[in-house]
Amino acid sequence: MRVATEAVRAFGQEIADRSARLGQRVAVDQAVLTERAAFFDLAEPGEWSANRSCRMVRTLDGWVAVNLPRDSDFELVPAWIGCGLGDAPWPAILEAARDRPAEALVEDAQRLGLAVTRVGSVAAGVTRAPLHRMAAGVVRKNRRPRVLDLSSLWAGPLCGALLAEAGAEVVKVESRGRPDGARATRGFFARLNRRKASLVLDFGWPQDLARLAAEIERADVVITSARPRAFAALGLEPEVLFAANPGLTWVAITGYGWTGEARNRVGFGDDAAAAGGLVRWAADGPRFVGDALADPLTGLAAAAGALRALELGGGLLVDAALARTAAGVAASMRVEAAA
DSSP, rough: OHHHHHHHHHHHHHHHHHHEEEEEEHOGGGGGGGGEEEEEOOOOOOOOOSSEEEEEEEEESEEEEEEESSSSHHHHHHHHHHHTTTTOHHHHHHHTTTTTEEEEEEEEHHTTTTTOOOOOOOOOSSOOOOOOEEEEEOOSSSSOEEEEEEEOOHHHHHHHHHHHTTTTTTEEEEEESSSOOOSSHHHHHHHHTTSSSEEEEESSSSHHHHHHHHHHHSSEEEEEEEEEHHHHHOOHHHHHHHHHHHTTTEEEEEEEOOTTTTTOOOOHHHHHHHTTOOEEEETTTTEEEEETHHHHHHHHHHHHHHHHHHHHSSSSEEEEEEEHHHHHHHHHHHHHHOO
């Protein structure tokens, strides 16, 4: 965990410096890594993640992290491993994985939309979220930035919460048919969203989609945590939105990045941390550390990237990927161990 706390310190310093220039200095506490534990029944991480939805699984040639956080995920497992589950799904998964190559398991899982990844499969040398130039940007007027937070769960809402603390006007936008899953835990949801206004829209209604596009057109920042294909399906491609709002900063939080072959892969905090190699190695295999560390670390990276992009006048996409952020932190850990 020490390398994660060092990453929090570095992100926190950048956020403090840039937020002070924006309006209000934000202090990031180390508790950001562990605060979810106050609202969830978590266990000590090890072979299993702290929330017990993700597990390290040995394969023919390595290790994969298998994350099944949704009930619907278990319905897909028979199609993934090619056999029934009975009353005990995990023994069936362990048995099926033992004689199969890791990459084949990962590829088959991806096609079904399951969050399965090879441990240490993602490499990165830095923790900062890269900025992609999408439009010319504008000279920002001296006013509070307006932020639309369309994200859910942890990383994106944390980014929005930090921007709200910095003095931004943040509006939490949710789908009427699919609200933020964090609402199931009232205290945690309140922690991340209490400073935000609320806007509920039906993304299946053309008039509500038109309103969303209009809101984005007058926003300084939009925070999202859906994959690129979700926005293409809604007709909200970045190219269209940046053309209408060249000063926009789009904070795109995904599992594996906004661009590249893996851009539509499913990823959550624990499996993404494993993909980035942010694990502890025991004699008999990898172990999880912390609670879904890729989530809070990427939330911090996203907030720092958003503040950086605002200073540059926007027109930028902040590409905050869970697995890449974890890999950057893990790289720091390896450098420290080698020193």
